[in-house]
Amino acid sequence: MAQTLTTLPPGGAGTILQVELPEESRSRLMELGLVPGTVVELLRFAPLGDPLEIHFRGCHLTLRRHEADHILVDPMPAAGSASAGA
Amino acid sequence: MSSVSDPSHPLGSPPGSARHPGMSPANRDPKEPFYVVLTGNPNSGKTTVFNALTGLRAKVANYAGVTVERKEGRMQGVPEELRIRVLDLPGTYSLSPQSLDERISRDVLFNQLEELPAPGLVVVVVDASNLQRNLYYATQVIELGHPTVVALNMVDVAEANGVQIDDRRLAEALGVKVIPVVASTGKGVPELRQTIQSAVRERPMGADRLLLELPTPLRQATRTLAQQLAAVGGPRKVAPEAEALLMLSNEKALASNPERYPGEVHEMVKHLRGRLEAAQVDWHSAAIEGRYAAVSAIQEQVSQGVAQGETFSDKLDRVLTHRLWGTLIFLAVMALLFQSIFTLARGPMEALQAGTDWAAGWVAGVMPPGDLNSLLVDGVIAGVGAVIIFLPQILLLFLFIGFLEDTGYMARAAFLMDRIMGKVGLHGKSFIPLVSSFACAIPGIMATRTIENHKDRLATILIAPLMGCSARLPVYTLLIAACIPDVRVLGFLGLPGLTLLGMYMLGAGVALGMAWLFKRTLLKGEPPLLIIELPPYRLPLAKTVLRHMWDRSKVFLRRAGTVILGINILLWALASYPRLEGPPAGGAEGAVQAFAGEEEDSLALRHSMAGRLGRLIEPVIEPLGFDWKIGIGIVMSFAAREVFVSTMSTVYSVSENGDVTEGLAQVFKQQTRADGRPMYTPLLGVTLMVFYVFALQCVSTVAIVRRETNSWKWPIFQWFYMAVLAWGFAFLTWRVGLWLGYS
Numbered sequence: 001m002a003q004t005l006t007t008l009p010p011g012g013a014g015t016i017l018q019v020e021l022p023e024e025s026r027s028r029l030m031e032l033g034l035v036p037g038t039v040v041e042l043l044r045f046a047p048l049g050d051p052l053e054i055h056f057r058g059c060h061l062t063l064r065r066h067e068a069d070h071i072l073v074d075p076m077p078a079a080g081s082a083s084a085g086a
Numbered sequence: 087m088s089s090v091s092d093p094s095h096p097l098g099s100p101p102g103s104a105r106h107p108g109m110s111p112a113n114r115d116p117k118e119p120f121y122v123v124l125t126g127n128p129n130s131g132k133t134t135v136f137n138a139l140t141g142l143r144a145k146v147a148n149y150a151g152v153t154v155e156r157k158e159g160r161m162q163g164v165p166e167e168l169r170i171r172v173l174d175l176p177g178t179y180s181l182s183p184q185s186l187d188e189r190i191s192r193d194v195l196f197n198q199l200e201e202l203p204a205p206g207l208v209v210v211v212v213d214a215s216n217l218q219r220n221l222y223y224a225t226q227v228i229e230l231g232h233p234t235v236v237a238l239n240m241v242d243v244a245e246a247n248g249v250q251i252d253d254r255r256l257a258e259a260l261g262v263k264v265i266p267v268v269a270s271t272g273k274g275v276p277e278l279r280q281t282i283q284s285a286v287r288e289r290p291m292g293a294d295r296l297l298l299e300l301p302t303p304l305r306q307a308t309r310t311l312a313q314q315l316a317a318v319g320g321p322r323k324v325a326p327e328a329e330a331l332l333m334l335s336n337e338k339a340l341a342s343n344p345e346r347y348p349g350e351v352h353e354m355v356k357h358l359r360g361r362l363e364a365a366q367v368d369w370h371s372a373a374i375e376g377r378y379a380a381v382s383a384i385q386e387q388v389s390q391g392v393a394q395g396e397t398f399s400d401k402l403d404r405v406l407t408h409r410l411w412g413t414l415i416f417l418a419v420m421a422l423l424f425q426s427i428f429t430l431a432r433g434p435m436e437a438l439q440a441g442t443d444w445a446a447g448w449v450a451g452v453m454p455p456g457d458l459n460s461l462l463v464d465g466v467i468a469g470v471g472a473v474i475i476f477l478p479q480i481l482l483l484f485l486f487i488g489f490l491e492d493t494g495y496m497a498r499a500a501f502l503m504d505r506i507m508g509k510v511g512l513h514g515k516s517f518i519p520l521v522s523s524f525a526c527a528i529p530g531i532m533a534t535r536t537i538e539n540h541k542d543r544l545a546t547i548l549i550a551p552l553m554g555c556s557a558r559l560p561v562y563t564l565l566i567a568a569c570i571p572d573v574r575v576l577g578f579l580g581l582p583g584l585t586l587l588g589m590y591m592l593g594a595g596v597a598l599g600m601a602w603l604f605k606r607t608l609l610k611g612e613p614p615l616l617i618i619e620l621p622p623y624r625l626p627l628a629k630t631v632l633r634h635m636w637d638r639s640k641v642f643l644r645r646a647g648t649v650i651l652g653i654n655i656l657l658w659a660l661a662s663y664p665r666l667e668g669p670p671a672g673g674a675e676g677a678v679q680a681f682a683g684e685e686e687d688s689l690a691l692r693h694s695m696a697g698r699l700g701r702l703i704e705p706v707i708e709p710l711g712f713d714w715k716i717g718i719g720i721v722m723s724f725a726a727r728e729v730f731v732s733t734m735s736t737v738y739s740v741s742e743n744g745d746v747t748e749g750l751a752q753v754f755k756q757q758t759r760a761d762g763r764p765m766y767t768p769l770l771g772v773t774l775m776v777f778y779v780f781a782l783q784c785v786s787t788v789a790i791v792r793r794e795t796n797s798w799k800w801p802i803f804q805w806f807y808m809a810v811l812a813w814g815f816a817f818l819t820w821r822v823g824l825w826l827g828y829s
Contacts, residue, residue: 023337023370024184025615030374031180032617033219038378047409048505053620057218058393060403060620062501064508067615 014073126211128177442471469654492626511605569771
């Protein structure tokens with residue numbers, strides 16, 4: 001079932017279904033590796049609640065909620081570390 | 087500016103042939119340098135590889151017309167007559183650029199910059215511990231068809247994470263040579279150097295194919311466009327297929343330089359995109375997805391072992407980005423940074439000041455008195471002093487920033503602070519430059535180079551001088567001593583201290599407000615995508631940090647120094663001419679003369695251009711409650727704020743012996759207006775301080791903004807908007823104060 005990246009619990013993971021952002025942002029996020037099928041782990045939110053840190057394909061990135069709200073993921077049932085995969 | 091040409095380029099040749107027209111060794115002019123272009127993702131250790139190859143000598147300049155750092159150096163450890171130069175491109179994620187830095191990288195690799203010849207060899211630095219994303223860019227670069235070598239960096243980190251990479255298989259998959267290195271320890275660097283040296287003669291081929299699978303319609307479209315590109319003439323600088331794919335996939339590839347391609351190419355791209363849309367191929371993303379599928383496959387082929395769950399870096403992050411501990415540690419780091427710029431720099435700054443004073447005294451003593459003496463002492467030496475006085479703070483700040491960046495903490499600081507900065511439209515990376523500006527706006531402004539987004543960087547530069555820098559402190563100290571009664575508020579807070587705090591807060595508060603305003607008006611734009619990469623923590627190399635510090639400081643000394651010196655000489659002339667016509671000092675009257683000397687200096691200053699300017703601007707500052715004497719102080723303060731103190735002591739003929747501030751404060755207290763009321767009342771003191779909070783009275787800042795924005799437009803705008811703020815807020819303070827019954 002699709003949900004947005006920000007609704008994952010910290011430590012939870014999901015598989016990217018779609019990035020629904022303006023073309024430029026979408027392309028850039030995809031170029032950084034957030035293509036559909038990628039497993040993403042939501043590590044934590046910053047102390048003030050925004051941005052958030054994610055882990056995928058072996059790297060760590062921060063995104064603002066503003067963008068992460070438009071990334072749709074299919075949550076993975078069991079907690080596990082995100083491994084690379086496309 | 088390529089020294090080669092290709093008269094015999096066969097028109098209409100199929101892509102893949104005649105890949106490097108005119109770039110054969112026979113055509114190379116031995117006097118032209120052989121350019122090794124170093125490129126790779128940010129945080130791939132590119133700079134460490136660069137330092138390992140070039141030793142400690144590098145030339146840092148800007149690319150023509152933009153403030154992107156162009157760093158190059160001669161390669162060490164090879165015969166000098168080979169003239170091998172290494173060019174360190176800015177960190178880049180993709181050949182579809184989204185920042186100025188990335189555009190420069192693309193333009194260099196596409197050989198589109200006038201100032202650089204075609205790359206002789208491209209070295210792509212790939213972080214072995216972050217293989218997929220690094221290979222995404224590396225494969226794009228390899229496909230361009232230049233002679234290319236991959237430096238597989240940080241193999242030690244990958245191994246520590248439990249992953250081993252088979253470099254031979256990787257070389258097979260990529261079609262280019264792969265050299266495993268650990269740039270930080272120098273492992274593999276001799277092999278890399280050897281490979282580069284032999285490339286000068288052997289010219290290894292780049293890849294002659296695309297390294298990814300594309301959906302059939304996109305593959306066909308790419309081929310069609312590539313054939314057209316090969317047919318339209320002109321020497322082909324990169325492989326047509328790679329160029330075609332980038333043009334089809336990236337909306338801005340054509341729009342960013344439309345004149346480069348003839349109309350028929352534009353038409354063709356439009357036509358092909360239409361066909362792709364009809365075939366339901368998303369031309370924006372199909373190549374990206376295809377490339378990630380390809381690099382995932384390559385990674386699986388070449389790596390052995392499974393990455394362990396949680397690395398040391400992950401564990402450290404649990405603390406350093408923790409809600410409570412992370413915040414506390416961050417505040418402690420900031421306090422340390424701020425304190426050290428303030429206190430550690432003080433000693434060297436005083437020593438530099440003493441040295442300048444000594445030199446001035448020495449020159450004044452050995453030279454016959456006169457205009458030349460005065461020019462040298464008060465113009466040149468004082469001007470040089472005004473430049474080097476900032477050096478300790480700049481060195482310290484860049485030492486800190488270099489350390490924070492190279493450890494990886496800087497990215498975490500941005501992560502922690504982003505929310506607060508986001509409220510006014512800036513982002514986390516603006517925080518450290520702004521905090522630094524409390525010590526001095528110059529290093530703060532120079533530190534904005536870490537902000538990739540142009541508009542965010544500009545907004546940060548524009549507000550940085552509103553942070554209360556240390557040069558304002560002498561002015562505040564003097565005015566508080568003279569005007570603010572030392573009484574307690576609420577029983578325990580001193581009014582002088584509160585006033586000082588108030589000035590700092592006023593500056594910072596209005597700065598954030600202005601950032602908000604600029605980002606909504608002048609620097610309006612789509613909110614940039616904020617992506618901060620959080621690289622694994624690393625122990626920084628002392629050599630790299632020190633080198634960074636020195637490079638930045640050199641830039642300040644050389645570029646800003648000349649402007650600062652020039653304007654100081656101009657201000658000296660304003661304060662010295664026209665001369666007061668008076669009887670020359672006679673020998674017998676020496677003692678009397680010395681006694682009257684201070685009075686005479688005061689008269690001379692009033693008579694000078696600066697004095698006249700002070701009177702000239704009196705109508706402008708009169709509504710603020712200021713008189714023309716304060717006007718002189720303000721005029722001269724445009725060199726630097728702290729000059730106010732020495733100027734006012736000359737205006738009021740205060741002896742330079744002893745504590746100037748203390749003596750001057752006493753003199754201020756005795757001043758009266760024409761009607762006998764005291765001049766320096768608490769209200770006037772506050773009004774004048776408010777003026778100093780906002781006015782851009784610092785030649786050095788103007789010079790550095792000019793340099794960092796590469797135009798006079800922004801420093802002039804900044805000067806005026808701050809002048810308007812200064813006048814407006816001072817007027818408001820004065821009027822409201824009068825209305826409330828103060829005088």
